[in-house]
Amino acid sequence: MTASLEAHRLDGQRLIVVGAGSRTGSLIARAASAVGAELVLAGPDPRKLEWTAGELAGRAEVVPVDLAEESTIAALAERVGRFDHLVSTAAMPANGPLAELELADVQRAFAAKVIGPLLLAKHLAGQAAEHGSFTFFSGVAAWRPAPARTVMATTNGALAFLVQALAVEIAPLRVNAVSPGIVDSGSWDGLGADKEAFLRGVAARNPARRVGTPADLAKAVFYAIDNPYVTGTVLHVDGGGRLA
Template identity: 55%
Template structure:
């Protein structure tokens, strides 16, 4: 397995509960970590919550100049991890072009531009999502962008070889993203856990373990790691 100690790791859009967990676990492995996000305050809050030293940067993936500036400021990158997402939800007939374009800018085009400018030397890990395999009404754009990420990982694995490129596809994870549901969150989680083969909800620790496996396994590339408790199968 590849050692992370002393390596340079950039975690893009790392301000979520999952991003924070990945950052902490990578820091614990002895890597030098930079967390980026669109909000300086959000990035700073995550950095302060992590035990260990991390660098921060503000990056807008819909702006190539912002990505180029990150590359110039940061220098060589070993491992790139992008959790970037800009959901465009709702019936197709109600979607605005600007919202659709931003979803692709952040999730797909942004990933390409990150690779273009940062030029990681060891691995790239992108985030897809279960809705690509289990689409539902109102999620056409999200399903399409997530699916595009899965194919992008394969294409980049071939083009960037021997740099390894993989995608992670989470299902329902108790990452904090659902907290706005209030009491309805527990019911939704219970319903999901009852239906999926794993009979549980995912945790940030589950996703982080898969990411660390992806970036340290020297024989894993061009693969989508499904972290959904088997929900896409039922």
């Protein structure tokens, strides 16, 4: 993956990755470190952040953050100081039949995808470099809602509109979203022997006739970071899955 990303050099740039203890956050952090970025790894579980830090090619700082607690976001801003870019892969799905949803789970889902990104911009926009950017992770469920995925669809959709509003409010800082489809990042390993059949079925339905890879996500994030004329945009990295 690293060789294909060398064009996106981030030497000397400071990148905050919120959700760096997750599979997707960790892969973005590793890819950014490999191309020269200095990393700040943020998330709710310090142990997972330390594991990610141990896999990086370069320097990293670990800062615990809970997007449901504004005080921790304010503390992140105070500790980090100046930075170049922020990427948040944070997600806290609240899936299940509508009649069985718990309010606390729904609130956590909105904290990760909507309220948290809003507060990250509130506390950190003033510290970003002039060329800086914020990139958040939405998801294909917003464009392809399904039973038992109502909260996931709603939070991802709300985030897509939030990036447009933030792009206007905190301009000239740029704000974008990456919306993954089905990506073979390890998240589907729990399917066991059924995983390969599931991924083949996804590929057969996608216009791109394949599933996503971690490199696909990293390229989209780096495009959002690199291109100074892209803001208020959702980059769909789903092989056309939202259309199928």
